[in-house]
Amino acid sequence: MTIADRWLLPDGMDEVLPPQALRMESLRRTLLDTYYRWGYDMVVPPPVEFLDSLLTGTGSDLDIQTFKLTDQHTGRMMGISADVTPQVARMDAHSLHREGAVRLCYCAHVLRAQADEYQGGRSPVQVGLELFGHSGIDADVEILQLVLESLDVAGASHIHLAIGHIGIYRALMEEAGLDAQARGRIFEAIERKALGDSDALIEAQVADAALAAMLKALPRLHGGVEILDQARTMFAGASASVMAALDYLVQLQQRLEASHGDVALYFDLAELRGYQYHTGMVFAAHVSGYGQALAKGGRYDGTGRAFGRPRPATGCSMDLKLLASLSEQQPPADGVWAPAENDAELQARIRTLRGEGVRVVQALPGQDGSALETHYRCDRALIKRDGQWGIVPISEMK
Numbered sequence: 001m002t003i004a005d006r007w008l009l010p011d012g013m014d015e016v017l018p019p020q021a022l023r024m025e026s027l028r029r030t031l032l033d034t035y036y037r038w039g040y041d042m043v044v045p046p047p048v049e050f051l052d053s054l055l056t057g058t059g060s061d062l063d064i065q066t067f068k069l070t071d072q073h074t075g076r077m078m079g080i081s082a083d084v085t086p087q088v089a090r091m092d093a094h095s096l097h098r099e100g101a102v103r104l105c106y107c108a109h110v111l112r113a114q115a116d117e118y119q120g121g122r123s124p125v126q127v128g129l130e131l132f133g134h135s136g137i138d139a140d141v142e143i144l145q146l147v148l149e150s151l152d153v154a155g156a157s158h159i160h161l162a163i164g165h166i167g168i169y170r171a172l173m174e175e176a177g178l179d180a181q182a183r184g185r186i187f188e189a190i191e192r193k194a195l196g197d198s199d200a201l202i203e204a205q206v207a208d209a210a211l212a213a214m215l216k217a218l219p220r221l222h223g224g225v226e227i228l229d230q231a232r233t234m235f236a237g238a239s240a241s242v243m244a245a246l247d248y249l250v251q252l253q254q255r256l257e258a259s260h261g262d263v264a265l266y267f268d269l270a271e272l273r274g275y276q277y278h279t280g281m282v283f284a285a286h287v288s289g290y291g292q293a294l295a296k297g298g299r300y301d302g303t304g305r306a307f308g309r310p311r312p313a314t315g316c317s318m319d320l321k322l323l324a325s326l327s328e329q330q331p332p333a334d335g336v337w338a339p340a341e342n343d344a345e346l347q348a349r350i351r352t353l354r355g356e357g358v359r360v361v362q363a364l365p366g367q368d369g370s371a372l373e374t375h376y377r378c379d380r381a382l383i384k385r386d387g388q389w390g391i392v393p394i395s396e397m398k
């Protein structure tokens with residue numbers, strides 16, 4: 001191993017240096033305080049679990065994303081969490097066992113076996129909210145409001161919220177009655193927005209011409225609120241659940257328009273990205289300059305079934321690393337530089353200042369005062385004048 005190899009980090013595994021790490025930490029605190037004020041209780045999931053419980057009811061996307069290892073104690077396969085949402089669903093269904101609406105939030109490191117264009121790095125810090133036990137639109141609206149509040153706190157502007165509904169695609173595919181392989185290929189083509197491929201597959205596999213036309217229309221239905229009307233006309237002959245999903249999106253649009261008129265809403269009826277556990281409304285929030293979504297989420301009713309208690313559920317997740325990169329703000333230079341002296345009065349003064357929340361950096365013997373403003377972010381200094389310790393601007397230090 002050469003020296004150059006030694007400092008190489010695996011692809012997508014990044015370290016966070018000052019001042020970014022501080023930005024991340026202060027954003028984490030602000031976000032969790034916000035969630036606390038909205039009634040969300042914090043949970044801390046384990047970083048590693050047995051694979052069976054980690055992947056139960058979640059589909060193959062998450063399986064591919066999960067790093068696997070063997071537990072030396074039991075010989076069983078374990079997985080490193082790649083997504084906190086199913087873990088929190090387990091806590092709600094099995095560990096907490098509370099009745100009614102349960103609001104939980106978290107901030108945890110996760111690892112992903114693959115970096116893809118939508119997910120960014122392989123070592124995100126996932127911060128998120130999950131609301132269980134309520135199947136109405138109000139729960140989804142609350143989650144979306146908190147997503148917008150989180151992005152606002154992080155310093156995002158011109159937010160673009162893309163909303164879809166997995167139920168439309170699922171209902172149409174159910175009517176088509178295809179086998180798993182054909183379904184998988186069509187899903188993959190629609191997810192990639194490869195219209196030529198999805199058209200060809202649908203034409204070849206779906207015998208009912210009206211249904212094939214509806215499926216072919218699906219990836220073309222994206223844009224402003226007007227596409228919901230177009231969809232209504234297009235899907236007039238489809239099952240009642242398709243119409244119910246469209247009505248739901250119209251209601252959601254009205255609620256968001258009233259509370260967040262400044263947010264650009266975009267509807268995409270073929271928005272199938274994300275994990276396969278989603279069952280209803282799904283969304284992704286974008287801001288310009290960022291290729292990947294800053295927040296993602298949606299409804300995933302019934303995920304707790306695998307743990308003995310199916311519950312309505314909705315939620316969102318964000319990557320704290322990505323959110324913290326929205327703000328270029330420099331942390332304040334408001335520290336106090338103290339000399340290296342071991343003077344009882346000086347030590348007492350330092351203790352008092354730190355007790356008051358002031359950042360005091362004491363020089364080590366031999367340490368000069370270079371880079372005080374930049375590295376140590378000190379704008380003042382403790383100095384002794386006329387036998388008294390006092391604080392002066394750093395420029396007067398010498």
Ligand SMILES: N[C@@H](Cc1c[nH]c[nH+]1)C(=O)O
Binds near residue numbers: 275297
């Ligand atoms: N965990 C999902 C988002 C989500 C949270 N809750 C529901 N959905 C993701 O990372 O894409």
